Amino acid sequence: MNRNKKRLRRSMMFLNAQKPGLIIDPYIYKPDSIMLDLEDAVAIREKDAARYSLFHALREIDYRGVERVVRINGLDSEFWQEDIRCAVAGGADAIRIPKAERAGDIKVVEDAVAAAEKEFGVEDGRTLIMAALESARGVMNAMEICDSSERLFGIALSGGDYTKDLQTTISGTGVEMMGARQHMIIAARAAGVQCFDTVFTNLEDMEGFRKEVETIHTMGFDGKSIINPRQISIVHDIYTPKPKDIMFAEKVVREIDEKKAQGIGVFTVDGKMIDIAFYGGAKRTIELAKASGVYKGDL
């Protein structure tokens, strides 16, 4: 398995691939991933110019460990094949497929990516895939999409198009997206891939943004698509384990390791009853703390 498949992706920031001022050094804001957009942000007549700047950015700029995802144009367009060639040749880490509706969509892209890797001498399997679900059908087919490809690391909800397809609008309460979010996170977990929430476009409403991130964090999402660096610190703040959570997780892991050796199955840590079922969650907290750069311990 590509070892990047499970990497930390709390914040995935969209950037117009055509804007040099945006793509030159977004890593200074420390998002986990950037999504260089060739689709909606780029006018039809500018697609080739955007690919040109994307290719050179991918080749020339050291993004200092930030994952570089390229959002290609839709499979119903004439642009997506060339987008993939350009992204793979440049060395992108992943391709984001917009408007994915079925497993077949992922397969088509998977084949094109594999062909491009061969064509440009890129290591086989290096380029990952994520799928954006933007329609009722896409959401309903989340399970087959999640299971469609070894390259697929996750799925993302695209709330704008999805709510249009539902014949409603984004209300700010989250009610209209509740079903999709719940369905997608369950499918993603069942398939063992990651799941990402949609963008929050009102940059004036940072409180609303924080609430939404808290909600999706509680629901189990791995991260959120964002449109502005101002949103990064809020997402990371919510997603990064707090010192007391890390301390508790450390105790749980150590105690379970110790008690297992002594043949004890159930015991208490800080007054809470603990058994082996807590082990995975505690390990995840430590791993997340490590990936977030806040873990100083030795586990």
Added chain:
Amino acid sequence: MKNAVGREIPEEILKITGKEVFQGNNYKEGKEYHKQGPMVKPVMDHNTSKMVSSIREALIKCGAHDGMTLGFHHHFREGDLVVNMVMKEVRDMGFRDITICASSLGKAHDPLLPMIEDGTITGIESSGVRGKIGEAIFHGKLKKLAIMRSHGGRVRAIHSGETVIDISFIGAPTCDDYGNCKGIGGKSDCGVLSYSFVDGQHANKVVAVTDCLVPFPNFPADIAMTRVDYVCVVDAIGVPEKIATGAAKPTTDLRKLMMADYCTQVVVNTPYFKDGFSYQTGVGGASMASAASLAKVMQERGIKMGFAVGGMSKSVVDMLDAGLVGKLLDTQDFDLFAVNSVKRPNHHRISAGAYANPFNKGSFVNKLDYVVLAALEVDTHFNCNVVVGSDGMITGAQGGHPDAAQGAKCTIVICPLLQGRIPAICTDVTTVTTPGESIDIVVTDYGVAVNPARQELLECLKKADCVPLKTIEELRDIAYSIVGEPEPVQFGDRIVGIIEARDGTIMDVVREGKD
């Protein structure tokens, strides 16, 4: 001869200027000198009028002559009309070989270019220049060496008699018929007249130029009648909207906000941040944003600032109103809020000398805990350049930069790593204007570097783990890895100006551009 910041100052320049090379910040600590006194023409007869009908009459009565030095202030910033008005009259009267000694000159003074070209103006002493005057100096059109000196340095030069001002023209928003000048109450208000105090005290002749004559006595006066020879009323001394603008909108530029946040973290995690601390900041987007976020931390921790000093703007006036700062000590006002605030009881007008003159018996900058400054370039020795662009063109001003930088216990310079395609953190700055020994911490969008001479500050920041710490060399290497190491600017052989250190020694020279 090499100076303390490693710059080669040619013997010829030392000979022409009679100056020494820069030998470190405190080289002249405690060295006594006599202040220069001005010529005084007594007014004893109550029938004597100080009113003159025109600038021309003022020049005649003041005994204008070829080779004279004229003094001006820059409180009207890019809205100034006084310098051009006076110099037009000087040129029309046929005077030549004039030296302008201004606290600063800007693009508003582009009309002086033909006067530099025709020999009316042959010398410029200023905190800095921009626009066409900068280009003219860069291209070797000014006959004498341009002297760039800090606000404190100007006061020192005049106090010590190194510069003798024959006539100073003080633009005064309000003035009475006996010469009491104020920075407010008229139609071209600039708030304070701090840079002119020294002109009032030391110029041989002083002319108050106003567009708002008010009844006697115009009190309390910034420049008192006892120092003013003549009063001249003109139609306008400034363009109000270019003197003091509305408050600058808080920046939404993420890069600046991030640097502001780093700066605030640096301040609140270093030992001088405690009740009663003192602070100076500029009006750049990042500096103002940092002041705003600092105010928030002060409120949370119940810490109040003893005083803020220097240029004032809405952000510090708001802090005064919120009870977060005890006193504002004002040398210049950047917006209408600051201009109007000078009437407040704890908003005090101070002279540029009290602010920063290194040759008085202690100035306010010496009592600063923190100053937050900007820079065009910073090098790996922490030397800063705030006057000469990376292309060699003179396009900035020292202002109070070297003064506050030396004075403050913790001097923070905010500077984006790249200025467009030019690395702002580099191996050697184009021109040294503030020595690295004055700079403690450099904040960039890529990380924060602490001067190795300040290990105790580095330890505080390491312990607090609040900002990404880098060495200054690491920052330079990142900059070079992104845009490459630029070729050195090609200069001609001729030296067209000097950068004077606060104490009057030579920090660096400015060379003519090569076509």
